[in-house]
Amino acid sequence: MTEPPRLAVIGAGPAGLAAAPAAAAAGVQVVLVDSAPDAGGQFYRQPASGLGARRPQAVHHHWRTWRRLREGLDRQLAAGAVTHLPDHHVWYVERHSGGFTVHALLGPLQEEGVTVDADAVLLATGGYETVLPFSGWTLPGVVTAGGAQAMLKGGLVLPGRTAVVAGTGPLLLPVATGLAAAGARVAALVEATGPSTLLRHSRALSARPAKLAEGAGYAARLLRHRVPVLARHTVVEAHGDQRLEAVTVAALDAGGRIRPGTRRRIACDTLAVGHGMLPHTDLAAALGCRLDGVSVHADDEQRTDVPGVWAAGEATGVGGADLALAEGHIAGRSAAARLTGGRPDARTWAAAARSRAALRAFSAALDAVYATPAHWAEQVTDDTLVCRCEEVPASAVRAAVGELGAGDVRTVKLLTRAGMGWCQGRMCEPAVAALTGCPRTPARTPFARPVPLGVLAGQVPAPPTAPPPLDPPDGKDPHDD
Incomplete structure (x- = not known):
C-alpha cells in the first residue's frame, strides 16, 4: 500500500491547530512542528505542567474554543494521523525535487x-x-505587552506589583485586566487611540457584535479594578536607576503629536508596552514566497506562489485568533485536497470563505482604529538606543541618512550595524524605517534563527576519505631527501 502524502505544518498556534486536524481528517499524514513545549501558541498559551495550576482558565480567554481545538488534535494524535513535534525550532525549509525538508533545532538549548x-x-x-x-x-521592568501576558499565562507570575500598560491595540485590554485580576495594581492603561476614532469606525466594528461584547466585558473589568484609562496618551519616557521606577506619559493632539503641558509622572515597577503585531515571514521569504508589504501573499486557498507551500494566520496579515482559525481550516483542507487529488466540500469551503472575509473586514477596521501615532519618531531623542543588540543610538541612524546619504534600510544597517544583532532586525527594523523615512523591505535571510556551527556542519556530507599513500618500490620515502 502506498503511504499517504505528508504535510508539515509549522506552528501550533490557532492557525496550525485548525489546519492540522483539517488536513488529517482528509487523509493526509500531518507532522505538526512547533517551538513551544505544548500546542496553543501565544494566544492559547497554557501554564507549565510542573506548576500544577488548578484553574488555568482563570488566566485564559476563549477557553471553550481552546478545549475544542485541543480535543480535536488529541483525536488525530491518537489515530496516528498527526505527529506533534514540540520544542522543535525551525530554522530553514529546504525545497527540492522530492518535496521539502524542514530543518529544526531540538530542545530548549537548540543544539x-x-x-x-x-x-x-x-x-x-x-x-x-x-x-x-x-x-x-x-x-x-519594561516588557512588551505580550511578554507580560506570557509570564502570567505560562508562568503564573506577575512581572511586577505596580504596572502601567501602554501603547495601542486590542491586546492591551486583556493584558491590563489579566494583571489586575492576578493581583497587580494597574496604575494606568495608556492608549494612544481616542473614543472619536472608535466612533468613526463603529459601523465596521458593529459587524462583529461578539467582539464588541468582549471589549465591553474588558471595560467593565477595568472599571471593577479601578484602572484609570488615559485615552489619546502615550509614554514619553521611562525613569529609573537600576530598574524601572516611574514613567512619564503625555496627551496626544489630533495629529498624533505631544500636547504641551500635559506630561505627568506615574510611579510603577513594570511597564507593559505594545504597538500591535508584525507577521513572521522569515521561512516564507527564504522559500522565495511573494510578500505583499510585510505579509505573505496567499490566494483564496491560502496557497503561496511557491508550489507546495501554504500559509495561514498572522503570517499572511495580522488579524487575530478567529481569523487565524478560519484561514488555518481553509489551508488545511486545501493542502489535503491538492495532495490527494480531490477537492474540498463546496458547502464547507463557501462557509469558511465567508467567515474569513467578514473577519478580514473587521481586522482592517481594527487596524484603522489602532494605528500607531503618526509622529512618534519625532519624540525619540538622539541618545535613545534603537538597536539594543548592537547598542546603536537614534543619532547614528539619523546620521546614516542625513550625513552619509543612505536611502534604504539595508544601507542604514550596513553603515550603523542596526539590525545585525541576535534578532536580525526583527525588533528594531520598524523603528529604523520610521526614523529614516525609508520604506520597510523585509530581508530574505537564509536562516530563521541562529544555528550552531555543529548543526550546519552536519548538513554537509563528509568528503570521502583519501587512501593512504603508496610506499615507493625500494621502500625509501622520497620525502626523506
Whole structure:
C-alpha cells in the first residue's frame, strides 16, 4: 500500500491547530512542528505542567474554543494521523525535487539538529510584537505587552506589583485586566487611540457584535479594578536607576503629536508596552514566497506562489485568533485536497470563505482604529538606543541618512550595524524605517534563527576519505631527501 502524502505544518498556534486536524481528517499524514513545549501558541498559551495550576482558565480567554481545538488534535494524535513535534525550532525549509525538508533545532538549548521530510508545507508561523523605542525603554521592568501576558499565562507570575500598560491595540485590554485580576495594581492603561476614532469606525466594528461584547466585558473589568484609562496618551519616557521606577506619559493632539503641558509622572515597577503585531515571514521569504508589504501573499486557498507551500494566520496579515482559525481550516483542507487529488466540500469551503472575509473586514477596521501615532519618531531623542543588540543610538541612524546619504534600510544597517544583532532586525527594523523615512523591505535571510556551527556542519556530507599513500618500490620515502 502506498503511504499517504505528508504535510508539515509549522506552528501550533490557532492557525496550525485548525489546519492540522483539517488536513488529517482528509487523509493526509500531518507532522505538526512547533517551538513551544505544548500546542496553543501565544494566544492559547497554557501554564507549565510542573506548576500544577488548578484553574488555568482563570488566566485564559476563549477557553471553550481552546478545549475544542485541543480535543480535536488529541483525536488525530491518537489515530496516528498527526505527529506533534514540540520544542522543535525551525530554522530553514529546504525545497527540492522530492518535496521539502524542514530543518529544526531540538530542545530548549537548540543544539541538536533534526529534519522532517514532507510533500508540502503549511506555514502557520504567527507574528511578533512591534517594539517602538523611547527614552528609558531598555530599563529592567519594561516588557512588551505580550511578554507580560506570557509570564502570567505560562508562568503564573506577575512581572511586577505596580504596572502601567501602554501603547495601542486590542491586546492591551486583556493584558491590563489579566494583571489586575492576578493581583497587580494597574496604575494606568495608556492608549494612544481616542473614543472619536472608535466612533468613526463603529459601523465596521458593529459587524462583529461578539467582539464588541468582549471589549465591553474588558471595560467593565477595568472599571471593577479601578484602572484609570488615559485615552489619546502615550509614554514619553521611562525613569529609573537600576530598574524601572516611574514613567512619564503625555496627551496626544489630533495629529498624533505631544500636547504641551500635559506630561505627568506615574510611579510603577513594570511597564507593559505594545504597538500591535508584525507577521513572521522569515521561512516564507527564504522559500522565495511573494510578500505583499510585510505579509505573505496567499490566494483564496491560502496557497503561496511557491508550489507546495501554504500559509495561514498572522503570517499572511495580522488579524487575530478567529481569523487565524478560519484561514488555518481553509489551508488545511486545501493542502489535503491538492495532495490527494480531490477537492474540498463546496458547502464547507463557501462557509469558511465567508467567515474569513467578514473577519478580514473587521481586522482592517481594527487596524484603522489602532494605528500607531503618526509622529512618534519625532519624540525619540538622539541618545535613545534603537538597536539594543548592537547598542546603536537614534543619532547614528539619523546620521546614516542625513550625513552619509543612505536611502534604504539595508544601507542604514550596513553603515550603523542596526539590525545585525541576535534578532536580525526583527525588533528594531520598524523603528529604523520610521526614523529614516525609508520604506520597510523585509530581508530574505537564509536562516530563521541562529544555528550552531555543529548543526550546519552536519548538513554537509563528509568528503570521502583519501587512501593512504603508496610506499615507493625500494621502500625509501622520497620525502626523506
